[in-house]
Amino acid sequence: MKPLVVRRAGLVPYDAGLALQAELVAARKAGTIPDTLVLLEHPPVITLGVKVRQSREHVLASDEQLGALGVALFEAGRGGDVTYHGPGQLVGYPILDLKPDRMDAHKYVRDLEEVLIRVCAGYGIEAGRKPGLTGVWVGEEKVAAIGVRLSRWVTSHGFALNVTTNLGHFGLIVPCGIADRGVTSLERILGTAPAMADVEAAVVGHLCAVFGLDVA
Template structure:
């Protein structure tokens, strides 16, 4: 099935305005999307944030490809896709060199309802599933952000700020990618950049079933664990509210205005 046209995808504002008032909180205005703190008169390029709900991995991958092609041709502005996946394990470029990081056979994983995909992003092996916010930024890094390491650091900063907005002190670990709380990874990052347009992105554990990480060596790192915002806080969180925080921090770090 061909991907649906980009302009038919739901926008962030649509889902946000339909959320119950007690899920919206004060972080984002329901009629405007994430609040902005730019100085008056400072021009911010547009960022379209689309909240897509639960999307099968292959469908999301096809949508990214469609959007990357359009962004490279300057036919569409920058986008941030926010969604959840059904249970899936993805293996990046580095992971294919280390098959031992997948701790069960693909047949065994299919039996428990987990698909496996080899993908053209950086990084090793990771798990996606319900309760996790997956972010796929499709943004142009030109003209002044053409630095992949800086881009990854910016994604980490967005997720660190998001965690802090819910009272969780997260940070970086020297020499490692992602966002950490102590020895445990809270968010994973794996990106692809083609002609300075980004794809793939990050996964933030909000209410993820962490037991599914037993099938992999997360990100190929022995001796480290995984955690989630709900595990750290001990209370349930609104997925919609966390998405709003991610979108707001993304716009702030990248100097964009959400449209």
């Protein structure tokens, strides 16, 4: 098994998270670090994926409204549409070298979904996929968003799992450009807030199982 380093970074501003990923991707390409998983939370921020970075049509709030709520806006440099990050949402940035035997971008996204489906199952939640859509769903509501970037088969960006997220902030956007489906969280489904540390541990365990990794 390949080793995996897990970095729990706590609450990190989005721009600092981007800088950290760039640093880790460069180091992973150079072979100076092993595969790494960064787990963190972001202050409230709306991010635009490459699909919509020239357009704000899926951002429903004005700059003034976002400023009043303390919500930042960033172009993310990842795949996908618009999404929201905020406290209570577990964000995972896997910095993995998919060479030589996992060089399939579509399968990589499906594998990330599988990790989060298993995390939900551990809480007795039946989560799954929607044909033609990315992410993890419980019924018609998305509990986890996925948007990734690959550079020379080294991954960055990743997933955002709603644990105790302020779901009201999703009303500021059309999440992932999908207007006819909702957003949910583990807390809302369970009726109680699971401990973030427990959710992190479950993510690490299932990521290792799915990707054949072992925590270093």
